[in-house]
Amino acid sequence: MKSARVLPTASTLKNGMVLVAGGYNQNSGFLSSAEVYDPSTGLWTNTGNMSTARSEHTASTLANGKVLVVGGENIVVLNSHVSYSAYFSSAEVYDPSTGLWTNTGNMSTGRYLHTAPTLANGKVLVAGGYNGISGSLSSVEVYNPSTGLWTNTGNMSTARSRHTASTLANGKVLVAGGFSNVDLLSSAEVYDPSTGLWTNTGNMSTARWYHTASTLANGKVLVAGGKNIVVSSISVYDVVLNSAAMYDPSTGLWTNTGNMNTTRWDHTASTLANGTVLVVGGQNSGGVILSSVELYA
Known part of the structure; x- marks a missing residue:
């Protein structure tokens, strides 16, 4: 890439190119820059900057081919002695045909570490996340690309951040795991866009966050890796996972699968x-940043 960055977003565009936006760089701080990767040449090209530098935001590809970026965080420096974290409610839309960003409607709640899947009806569901006022959030908002406006919808039963969200074949959305304001979560719940309501579904056998969730061709959802927290009598420590679990929407149950x-x-x-799932990178239990790749078949 043109700029080193961690915690950006990456979105596959309709023309097959990949848009990478925002993130953080040790030298430049939080980034507003964006760049586009062309798989046919293997080259990166700078494109228009976002209006707001942000990290740990989300990016959702819309039905019209544009990309919606939502939320995220930044550090606001007031002076050499005072700074604070800012959690954004703002959103902006990238147009691949012009390479430019346009501000769109703000959410009612600033958040980062949320999820933002695109629904079958073309709207975007932003669920949960975190901010410095409320901690992990249960609130949910829906973005309408045709109006650029947000509407509050039913809250999740559990506040969660760093969870996953997967659009199912029936148009519903499964959220799983994450961190509440108290515990790591094994719980999962399903959102029905036709009613705006959430229903609890089966729990995973292992609580986890920083995991991934992949919808398979058979409609099931594969959750892999992430972190758990172990509390002993003398300490609290992270456990990095290699385990994986499969969710079956027809039964609402999870089954452990190969590690x-x-x-x-x-x-x-x-x-x-x-139909295979490509797992790339991350960090292992020793804190080593990984270049290794695995395939689930």
Whole structure:
């Protein structure tokens, strides 16, 4: 890439190119810059900057081919002695045909570490996340691309951040795991866009956050890796996971499946055209940033 960055977003555009936006750089701080990768040449090109530098935001590809970026965080420096974290309610839309960003309607609640899947009706569901006032959030908002406006919808039963959200074949959305204001979560719930309501579904056998969730060709959802927290009589410590679990929407139940070869968290997972799942990178239990790749078939 043109700029080193961590915690950006990456979105596949309709023309096959990939838009990477925002994130953080040790030298430049929080980034507003964006760049586009062309798989046919292997080259990166700078594109228009976002109006707001942000990290740990979300990016959702819309039906019209544009990309909606929502929320995130930044550090506001007042002077050499005082700074504070800012959690954004703002959103902006990238147009691949012009390479420019346009501000759109703000959410009612600033948040980061949320999820933002695109629904079958073309709207975007922003669920949960975190801010410095409320901690982990249960609130949910829906973005309408045709109006640029947000509407509050039913709250999740459990506040959660760093969870996953997966659009199911029936148009509903499964959220799983994450961190509440008290505990790591094994719980999961399903959102029905037709009613705006959430229903609790089966729990995973292992609580986790910083995991991935991939919708498979058979409609099931594969959750892999992430972190758990162990509380002993003398300490509290993270456990990085290599375990994986499969959710079956027809039963609402989870089944453990094969473990990854490597423990990893904050990795990526992509469902490929042949139905396999490509898991890339992340960090292992020793804090090593990984270049290794695994395939689930």
